[in-house]
Amino acid sequence: MMDAAAHPLFAELCTKSRGVVLVTHLNPDGDAIGSQVGLGRYLASLGLAVRVVNQDPTPSNLAYLTAAGPVPEVYRPEVHDAVLDAADALVVVDNSAPDRLGRLEAPLLARAAKTWCIDHHPTRGTPWAHNILDDRASATAVMIHALTSARGWTPDPAAATALYAGLATDTGFFRFNSTRPAAHRTAAALLEAGADPARCYAEVYERNSPAFTRLLGHALAGLRLTSRGAVATVTITKRTIAECDADGVDTSEITTPLLAIDGVRVVLLFRDLGGGKIKVSLRSKGEFDVHRLALEYGGGGHRNASGIVMEGDLEGVAGRIVARAGEWFEEAGA
Helix, strand or coil, X not given: CCCCCXXXXXXXXXXXXXXXEEECCCCXXXXXXXXXXXXXXXXXXXXXXXXXXXXXXXXXXXXXHHCCXXXXXXXXXXXXXXXXXXXXXXXXXXXCCHHHCHHHHHHHHHCHHXXXXXXXXXXXXXXXXXXXXXXXXXXXXHHHHHHHXXXXXXCCHHHHHHHHHHHHHHCCXXXXXXXXXXXXXXXXXXXXXXXXXXXXXXXHHCCCCHHHHHHHHHHHHCCEEECCCCEEEEEECHHHHHHCCCCCCCCHHHHHHHHCCCCCCEEEEEEEEECCEEEEEXXXXXXXXXXXXXXXXXXXXXXXXXXXXXXXXXXXXXXXXXXHHHHHHHHHCC
């Protein structure tokens, strides 16, 4: 549960600000966008001027959450640096790590003294002046709901829809072991406020593009199993992405069918981002803590869902991480 001591910080944000800019991590997911929209609509209801500025565009399957506003803008220094200067407060949601802000890292660090952070990820320490952190929360959306509810707010249907999507996607529709009792209580309150779970699932998970589907086929065809079938590994090259016309496609959901393979406990997905950078998506089920593995290589996330961006070539990075995962299984006697 969130420490009640966090509420005075949130009260300060709400009562001492006139203009607020909300920011989140690279490649925003459902919890990031949902939390921004939910928090943004609450702050706007108080009369604050709210803008949302992100490094990357909103994914098409989450755009429905922003229809009633606030609508996220893609960061452009020549436009938004002045916006950041003019704001009384900057709020980073669903992320505490500066290096996951992309091109917004330097501008936010330069303004850290007026930056709030609301996040549920384990943190290595933050540079932000005001931190509301709870790594026991199932999603940042749960924290936003708790903070705003404590101030007497019932979300309107648009905010409830956004916060529900954040909670549902970050818990894998309540199937991950990060799903705690408070998650279900929050979901019930959001459903009562007007969230539509059927639409949420359809918008997020039933709008796969042809490019994603082609990429999924390539990924499944290249599946490798190691550690006596416990580790499933897939690599995605720049050439494969080009052949599938899948540039910009979010590949993280490719891990879902791989985790469904009998005996697989960990999925490692390696994607060549170009420029000598490799994105590693780590997923697990049960007690295998991929967050610990990610931390060894400068990444982060959750016990069962983490990520890393590493420098190197695709084959070399994959070899290192797969070997290390194998060592962990050997050490555990699995």
